[in-house]
Amino acid sequence: xxxxxxxxxxxxxxxxxxxxxxxxxxxxISEKTKKRVREAMEELxxxxxxxxxxxxxxxxxxIGLVMPGSADKTFQNPxxxxxxRGLSESAHEKNYALQMTTGKTVDEIYENVVHMVQGxxxxxxxxxNSRADDKxxxxxxxRDFPFVVIGKPYMHEEEITHVDNDNFRASKEAxxxxxxxxxESIAFIGGDLSLxxxxxxxLGYEKALRIAGIExxxxxxIHEEFLREGGREAIxxxxxxxxxxxxxxxxxxxxxLGVLNTLAELNISVPEDISIVSFNNVLFAEVxxxxxxxxxINIFTLGYEAAKNLILKINNPNxxxxxxxxxxxxxxxxxxxxxx
Amino acid sequence: xxxxxxxxxxxxxxxxxxxxxxxxxxxxISEKTKKRVREAMEELxxxxxxxxxxxxxxxxxxIGLVMPGSADKTFQNPxxxxxxRGLSESAHEKNYALQMTTGKTVDEIYENVVHMVQGxxxxxxxxxNSRADDKxxxxxxxRDFPFVVIGKPYMHEEEITHVDNDNFRASKEAxxxxxxxxxESIAFIGGDLSLxxxxxxxLGYEKALRIAGIExxxxxxIHEEFLREGGREAIxxxxxxxxxxxxxxxxxxxxxLGVLNTLAELNISVPEDISIVSFNNVLFAEVxxxxxxxxxINIFTLGYEAAKNLILKINNPNxxxxxxxxxxxxxxxxxxxxxx
DNA sequence: TTGTACGCGTTATCAG
DNA sequence: CTGATAACGCGTACAA
Numbered sequence: 109x110x111x112x113x114x115x116x117x118x119x120x121x122x123x124x125x126x127x128x129x130x131x132x133x134x135x136x137i138s139e140k141t142k143k144r145v146r147e148a149m150e151e152l153x154x155x156x157x158x159x160x161x162x163x164x165x166x167x168x169x170x171i172g173l174v175m176p177g178s179a180d181k182t183f184q185n186p187x188x189x190x191x192x193r194g195l196s197e198s199a200h201e202k203n204y205a206l207q208m209t210t211g212k213t214v215d216e217i218y219e220n221v222v223h224m225v226q227g228x229x230x231x232x233x234x235x236x237n238s239r240a241d242d243k244x245x246x247x248x249x250x251r252d253f254p255f256v257v258i259g260k261p262y263m264h265e266e267e268i269t270h271v272d273n274d275n276f277r278a279s280k281e282a283x284x285x286x287x288x289x290x291x292e293s294i295a296f297i298g299g300d301l302s303l304x305x306x307x308x309x310x311l312g313y314e315k316a317l318r319i320a321g322i323e324x325x326x327x328x329x330i331h332e333e334f335l336r337e338g339g340r341e342a343i344x345x346x347x348x349x350x351x352x353x354x355x356x357x358x359x360x361x362x363x364x365l366g367v368l369n370t371l372a373e374l375n376i377s378v379p380e381d382i383s384i385v386s387f388n389n390v391l392f393a394e395v396x397x398x399x400x401x402x403x404x405i406n407i408f409t410l411g412y413e414a415a416k417n418l419i420l421k422i423n424n425p426n427x428x429x430x431x432x433x434x435x436x437x438x439x440x441x442x443x444x445x446x447x448x
Numbered sequence: 449x450x451x452x453x454x455x456x457x458x459x460x461x462x463x464x465x466x467x468x469x470x471x472x473x474x475x476x477i478s479e480k481t482k483k484r485v486r487e488a489m490e491e492l493x494x495x496x497x498x499x500x501x502x503x504x505x506x507x508x509x510x511i512g513l514v515m516p517g518s519a520d521k522t523f524q525n526p527x528x529x530x531x532x533r534g535l536s537e538s539a540h541e542k543n544y545a546l547q548m549t550t551g552k553t554v555d556e557i558y559e560n561v562v563h564m565v566q567g568x569x570x571x572x573x574x575x576x577n578s579r580a581d582d583k584x585x586x587x588x589x590x591r592d593f594p595f596v597v598i599g600k601p602y603m604h605e606e607e608i609t610h611v612d613n614d615n616f617r618a619s620k621e622a623x624x625x626x627x628x629x630x631x632e633s634i635a636f637i638g639g640d641l642s643l644x645x646x647x648x649x650x651l652g653y654e655k656a657l658r659i660a661g662i663e664x665x666x667x668x669x670i671h672e673e674f675l676r677e678g679g680r681e682a683i684x685x686x687x688x689x690x691x692x693x694x695x696x697x698x699x700x701x702x703x704x705l706g707v708l709n710t711l712a713e714l715n716i717s718v719p720e721d722i723s724i725v726s727f728n729n730v731l732f733a734e735v736x737x738x739x740x741x742x743x744x745i746n747i748f749t750l751g752y753e754a755a756k757n758l759i760l761k762i763n764n765p766n767x768x769x770x771x772x773x774x775x776x777x778x779x780x781x782x783x784x785x786x787x788x
Numbered sequence: 789t790t791g792t793a794c795g796c797g798t799t800a801t802c803a804g
Numbered sequence: 805c806t807g808a809t810a811a812c813g814c815g816t817a818c819a820a
Contacts, residue, residue: 110566112813123791128815136789155566159502160813163796168499170547179540183533184731186526193523200519200550205569207510207547210540226450226495228797229545336731365735391524391676395705397737452797463807468799476805500797503812568813 111154120148131156162228170205171195171418172230174221174244176237176303179210185334185362186390187407188236191258194411195234202419204231218243225253232422234414238262238270239302254425256418258410260304269421271413271432273405275305278436279312279357282385282403285438286355287320290447291383295328295353297342297363306331309359309387328353332363339366347374354447358386361393364400368443379445389439398442406434451494460488471496502568510545511535511758512570514561514584516577516643519550525674525702526730527747528576531598534751535574542759544571558583565593572762574754578602578610579642594765596758598750600644609761611754611772613745615645618776619652622697622725622743625778627660630787631695631723635668637682637707638699646671649699649727668693672703679706687714694787695723701733704740708783719785729779738782746774 113131117124122145129137130145148154162168173195175182182188199206209224211217221244224230232254235244238261248255249264257270286294296313298306314324330345332338339358343366346353358364364386371378378384378398386393389404413432421427453471457464462485469477470485488494502508513535515522522528539546549564551557561584564570572594575584578601588595589604597610626634636653638646654664670685672678679698683706686693698704704726711718718724718738726733729744753772761767 110568114813124814125792125816126790129790132815138789141789155563157813158563158567158569159499159508160796161815162499163503163798164813164815166796179536180533183529183536186529189523189526189529193520196519196523196548196550205547205549205564207545208536209545210536223495223498224545227498228450229498392732392735395732395735395737397735450797454797464797465799465808466806469806472799478805481805497797500812501799503814504797504799506799506812 110157111152112157113154115152116145116148116154119152120145166228167231167422168229169203170207170230171199171415171422172207172209172224172233174209174217174233174235175211176235176239177214177217178212180212181333181335182236185360186392187334187360187362187388190390190407191236191411191414194408194413195415196411198412198415199419202416204415204419206415214243218247222247225251232256232418234258234418238304239300254418254421256414256421258414260308262304265431267429269417269427269430269432271410271417271434273410273434273436275308276312276315278387278403278405278438279309279359280316281312281438282357282387283313283316284320285401285440286357286383286385286444287316287322289355289383289444291353291355292322292447293328293351293353294322294355294357295330295346296357296359297330297332297339297346297367298359299331299334299338299363301331306359309357313357334360334363336362336366336369339363339368340370341366343367343370347376353382355383355444356385358384361386361388361390361396361400361402364402364443365392365396368396368398368400378443380448383444383447385438385444393439393441396443401441401444402439404437404439406436409434450497451492452497453494455492456485456488456494459492460485506568507571507762508569509543510547510570511539511755511762512547512549512564512573514549514557514573514575515551516575516579517554517557518552520552521673521675522576525700526732527674527700527702527728530730530747531576531751531754534748534753535755536751537748538752538755539759542756544755544759546755554583558587562587565591572596572758574598574758578644579640594758594761596754596761598754600648602644605771607769609757609767609770609772611750611757611774613750613774613776615648616652616655618727618743618745618778619649619697619699620656621652621778622727623653623656624660625780626695626697626723626725626784627656627662629695629723629784631693632662632787633668633691633693634662634695634697635670635686635693636697636699637670637672637679637686637703639671639674639678639703641671646699649697653697674700674703676702676706676709679703679708680710681706683707683710687716693722695784696725698724698726701726701728701730701736701740701742704742704783705732705736708736708738708740718783720788723784723787725778725784733779733781736783741781741784742779744777744779746776749774
């Protein structure tokens, strides 16, 4: 058995509670005693037991990350590592540990969240990619459990702290950029329509077209998974149409990559035949051939701010609800060009 | 305050200890009582408190992941997400949670590990990328704390359970492949020499050359970080030499990507002027231009087996030490060709 | 300024 | 088969 607070107390000739106070740096303890106790801790190699501390203080100093769907798929997108990097750095700065929950199905994930929360495993949660039918959010709200959302909540937007981009504007700008290049047949490839991020980007795209006086075409809007496969399928659908689009707004770099791959196989050149603008600007965008014009959404910062504000909220229940908008920026590369 | 075991006990008219036994599905409790208690739990919406359970049972059902160096850099390499995917899936299957420790410096990471271990936050640890001077491993061994290593331990290899590839053989084969293509000036670009994986791959490379009767050239061996920047710098070094190599063995895809980028800028073509074989076969390898010939090391499986065997060890202290070798396979793509 | 005693929610031991 | 009761290690009113 490891060294406990009692051992230290005995060694330093004080009561356990005094040791506890020294750990908390309680000002009511004399410097002399503090010094003596600290020496004892050093001498014995004492380290506080987190579990016991958690039980007594009802807080764990752990935050959890909830992934939206199949962990397997989420991990494949570099978007995720960048989010994780931000979360991790932020948590680390505040001495919080980061724990992940995974699950294969929505129900399984929900169960895991309930277990974590009721089981007191974490002090707060970061939710990734909110969707329309979010049971988890509902549950957390009902229990008044601290959480922040990365992305925009589908409902109760004004009452939930979230970190997001202005996806509507970003998508509108991306589409306008393609319009300026002379494109008029512009298609949109997004994720599942239950994902708020897809909705926002779709609306921005539509708005830009409407302003330009271009009629919306239902067949030009495709929804697939945020994976390479998704992109491949989406472009295949579009190419079946009698009149292809000459430009695409793609809601994710990895999807765009799939599009590129399929087009390359069909000997359709980018940007000569089809221009592409995608989102996220992960490393892939730069590495792809041709390099992808992509909207940088500062993924790291999304994660960083999410964790930071969650921890703020955990430590101050009266922390006001915040909507944090992370800036975006269109990075122009080789995949987009003037219409021929 | 949430529902506790006591509330359930009262509701079901039994003692708390009985409820505890029902949770553990203790066979000495009558089915009738079990049913009654379970109904009470259901009725009250009871969920066991993990923290209290951990304190009493001295186990947390959490495993930790220790990253080797700057988390910031580690996250950038897709190798990491794949490891994480494997760990996560395996942990999830066994109902373990996964927690990450990060830190900017080696000392900071060491401190965090000590805190986690002594603080009883985790039941076991997975160590990523062992290096020569591993204080952490020494510490864990001294405390007899359960851990497994991904990669090969530098010391006490026979006494530490680890999951690894046969990097020596993989590298030897990769080099032999280049030799078969007619190359004789083959350089090696690896990570820091304190990383065991670098050592193994370097040795395999040297072995292949020696067997082929080719003299080793110190200037042909470069060590940089497993990042794109590292690759860029490495190839720049090599190109300063009066006689460049015509082929490269690169210990990491992301590095190889940096090499490709730099070569492209200098109008040196791959594979016409220089052939490249790299390691890991992450998605980048396939996406790069030209596509990278790369040794697939089954990253997911490395992670999966690591977590699996760690949990095995946690639950059975007498579990024998294991060395688990994950198979590798050379995937030939466009970056390698016969010497002109 | 410091010590005593209890509670946090479980599990485990020992009776019965 | 079930019920008291004592840990588990720490935080914290309340006392002194």
